[in-house]
Amino acid sequence: MKLVHVAVGVVARGSNIFTTLRAKDAHQGGKWEFPGGKVESGETVTDALTRELAEEIGIDVLSSEPLILIEHDYGDKRVKLDVHRVTQFTGEPHGKEGQPSRWQPVNELRAEDFPEANVAIIQALMEATK
DSSP states (O other): OOEEEEEEEEEEEEETEEEEEOOOTTTTTTTEEEOEEEOOOOOOOHHHHHHHOOOOOOOOEEEEEEEEEEEESSSSOOEEEEEEEEEEEEEEOOOSSEEEEEEEEEEGOOOOOGGGGGGGHHHHHHHHHH
């Protein structure tokens, strides 16, 4: 089974995190997620993150730092999530593709609202805010 490499952005403003809702017909549809997308061939994770966040939520990433690397097998799909905390950006994040979006305090992120692979991201964010 092919491994899908994904650049994921944890966009923070203070203790609030920006999340978007996956389309119902998408893999893990109807769950909240941290925005991002596939790393294309020949593209760095940073380049993919910058491109995906501009396309999906309308921001320009000025700086980011690695947060966590996760490999997860859903049974029907394997993902490698290269998660970066977006530390500086311009623009106001919004669901540019029409997807619902929200800012949420880190301590209100609930694992059951997210795809399984995202649970480790929530745990890393909780640890970082202790």
